[in-house]
Amino acid sequence: MLCSRSTRAVALARRYSNVSSTPSTIQELDRYDNLPQNSRVFSMIQPTGRIHLGNYLGAVKSWRTLSNSNPTSRFIFGIADLHAFTSFKPASELKENRYQAIASLLASGLDTSKCILYFQSAVPEHSELSWFLTCMTSMGQLNRMTQWKSKAQQSQTSSITDEKVMESTKAGVFCYPALQAADILLYRSTHVPVGDDQSQHLELCRNLAKLFNNTYGVDYFPLPKTLLTPAKKILSLKNPEKKMSKSDPVQASCVYVTDSPEQIQSKIRKATTDSIQGDWSFDPVERPGVSNLINIISGLTNESIEETVASVQHLKDHKGLKDYVSELIINEFSDKRQLYDELLKNKDYLDHVCKEGRDSAREVASKNLGEIKSIVGMD
Numbered sequence: 001m002l003c004s005r006s007t008r009a010v011a012l013a014r015r016y017s018n019v020s021s022t023p024s025t026i027q028e029l030d031r032y033d034n035l036p037q038n039s040r041v042f043s044m045i046q047p048t049g050r051i052h053l054g055n056y057l058g059a060v061k062s063w064r065t066l067s068n069s070n071p072t073s074r075f076i077f078g079i080a081d082l083h084a085f086t087s088f089k090p091a092s093e094l095k096e097n098r099y100q101a102i103a104s105l106l107a108s109g110l111d112t113s114k115c116i117l118y119f120q121s122a123v124p125e126h127s128e129l130s131w132f133l134t135c136m137t138s139m140g141q142l143n144r145m146t147q148w149k150s151k152a153q154q155s156q157t158s159s160i161t162d163e164k165v166m167e168s169t170k171a172g173v174f175c176y177p178a179l180q181a182a183d184i185l186l187y188r189s190t191h192v193p194v195g196d197d198q199s200q201h202l203e204l205c206r207n208l209a210k211l212f213n214n215t216y217g218v219d220y221f222p223l224p225k226t227l228l229t230p231a232k233k234i235l236s237l238k239n240p241e242k243k244m245s246k247s248d249p250v251q252a253s254c255v256y257v258t259d260s261p262e263q264i265q266s267k268i269r270k271a272t273t274d275s276i277q278g279d280w281s282f283d284p285v286e287r288p289g290v291s292n293l294i295n296i297i298s299g300l301t302n303e304s305i306e307e308t309v310a311s312v313q314h315l316k317d318h319k320g321l322k323d324y325v326s327e328l329i330i331n332e333f334s335d336k337r338q339l340y341d342e343l344l345k346n347k348d349y350l351d352h353v354c355k356e357g358r359d360s361a362r363e364v365a366s367k368n369l370g371e372i373k374s375i376v377g378m379d
């Protein structure tokens with residue numbers, strides 16, 4: 001039986017998991033069988049190398065589950081290498097990162113008989129539609145986006161109109177959300193499964209879709225819904241005030257799908273928690289580190305936050321909680337890591353998968369771009 005502190009924990013958990021103000025354009029993904037028939041689901045990931053626990057629980061795991069359980073819908077998942085070009089890397093590094101990204105996705109269980117998997121740069125229609133949409137996007141809309149500010153290492157209150165900010169911000173980083181909107185709209189996507197950090201970009205995408213439809217008096221682009229998993233925001237293990245991210249210089253802040261059991265154990269043991277004793281509670285404000293671990297458990301076990309809080313009460317101390325989290329992650333990733341190593345050794349196979357994916361994606365993209373050009377008078 002739960003005592004009063006865990007009752008409070010459950011109440012808090014309920015508060016955090018029931019976002020009553022969720023607008024209809026954002027859907028919390030608690031079940032995977034409630035996707036409407038014949039949906040067109042699209043998402044992408046940047047090839048910054050291997051994928052981490054945040055990518056996996058916030059996006060890739062849901063890509064796998066959705067594409068495995070909705071046979072009437074179409075699923076297109078891409079490696080956003082044009083987006084990755086916004087932060088320069090030596091060519092050999094970018095090339096290797098692209099292989100690592102595709103191998104990670106396949107190792108995570110994406111089945112190419114159920115989804116299209118391809119590189120964005122192999123489908124030139126992305127860049128072409130991106131230009132049309134960039135021309136329709138105001139500088140003010142882009143200026144309000146928060147991600148370019150962190151990518152350009154600017155404060156969240158900074159503005160592109162500031163001379164110093166303008167000088168040090170590349171146009172590609174600033175215009176990135178228009179390319180992202182083009183990615184989604186090119187396939188006339190209806191649903192986009194992503195982590196919470198992409199919500200603002202998807203709002204812009206819907207605004208551009210509306211603007212395009214209104215400007216040309218058509219009903220061509222559907223307004224794509226954001227699909228958020230329950231574990232939509234996995235936080236840094238070392239600093240649970242910010243999201244888990246590949247670009248974090250602190251290695252121990254981020255667990256990769258391909259980490260060895262020893263690495264996983266060591267990173268989780270070092271995770272920042274708190275010194276509060278007694279019952280476990282989900283309280284992102286007072287207990288951000290512990291709540292992050294509970295969120296990770298919930299993402300891995302598919303149990304709700306309330307169920308997870310109740311199920312960990314038997315764990316005696318912080319070490320016990322961390323050992324449990326490590327064990328779950330190690331179990332989830334052990335076969336994936338092995339497969340990843342094998343896939344990376346077989347680049348011919350990876351090339352073959354990407355080529356097939358490119359052809360399938362291009363078929364849809366070129367047909368749709370042809371229609372779009374006709375709508376805007378460029379056919």
Ligand code: TYM
Nearest residue numbers: 043044045046054055058059080194195232233234243244
């Ligand atoms: P990227 O590569 O940063 O992340 C890929 C996916 O992982 C999710 N994610 C997280 N989810 C939960 N917790 C975290 N700590 C975490 N970190 C990352 C992201 O939300 C994302 O779903 N701009 C995109 C790529 C992109 C895209 C698109 C996505 C390009 N075009 C079109 C959707 C549709 C990006 O940089 O994701």
